[in-house]
Amino acid sequence: MTCISRSVAETEQIGLELGQRLGPGTVVAYRGGLGMGKTAFTRGLAKGLGCRDRVTSPTFTIVNEYQGRLPLFHFDMYRLCCADELFDLGWEDYLARGGVCAVEWSENVIEALEDPIWVRIDRDPGGDEGRLITVTGGRLHEDPGP
Ligand SMILES: Nc1ncnc2c1ncn2[C@@H]1O[C@H](COP(=O)(O)OP(=O)(O)O)[C@@H](O)[C@H]1O
Numbered sequence: 001m002t003c004i005s006r007s008v009a010e011t012e013q014i015g016l017e018l019g020q021r022l023g024p025g026t027v028v029a030y031r032g033g034l035g036m037g038k039t040a041f042t043r044g045l046a047k048g049l050g051c052r053d054r055v056t057s058p059t060f061t062i063v064n065e066y067q068g069r070l071p072l073f074h075f076d077m078y079r080l081c082c083a084d085e086l087f088d089l090g091w092e093d094y095l096a097r098g099g100v101c102a103v104e105w106s107e108n109v110i111e112a113l114e115d116p117i118w119v120r121i122d123r124d125p126g127g128d129e130g131r132l133i134t135v136t137g138g139r140l141h142e143d144p145g146p
């Protein structure tokens with residue numbers, strides 16, 4: 001699925017709609033450079049999971065935790081060199097807790113990711129605030145319909 005976001009609010013809304021559909025144990029792996037909106041998307045994802053706390057960037061903490069319908073673990077792998085460092089952080093314990101792991105800079109730990117949902121965010125040539133958001137892979141929960 002590819003959609004266009006024209007503002008930070010639209011990116012959050014797309015994240016929210018995905019968050020509503022995620023099941024336990026899902027990994028959401030972002031691709032997309034600095035300032036593309038990975039943290040903004042995660043803010044929406046958190047809302048969609050029913051997390052009420054404000055989402056802030058985990059750049060310095062590496063992982064932030066939120067409690068909602070499912071727990072959300074928001075990772076920023078920017079400063080990690082490789083999957084080994086991720087396992088040292090207890091990655092498998094996070095996976096085992098049955099939450100959703102949202103992973104910024106997933107390219108740094110790509111070997112650790114099994115069957116994630118990929119969220120790719122690119123600049124849309126249409127304008128400064130435009131983003132192309134492509135969601136692929138994983139096993140999304142069936143949409144129950146109306
Ligand atoms: N369509 C858009 N979607 C998301 N963010 C946008 C958009 N247009 C402009 N922005 C701005 O881009 C920045 C994205 O920041 P952030 O979510 O922290 O990015 P990242 O985590 O990818 O580095 C914010 O300052 C936001 O206001």
Ligand SMILES: [Mg+2]
Nearest residue numbers: 038039057104
């Ligand atoms: Mg970020």
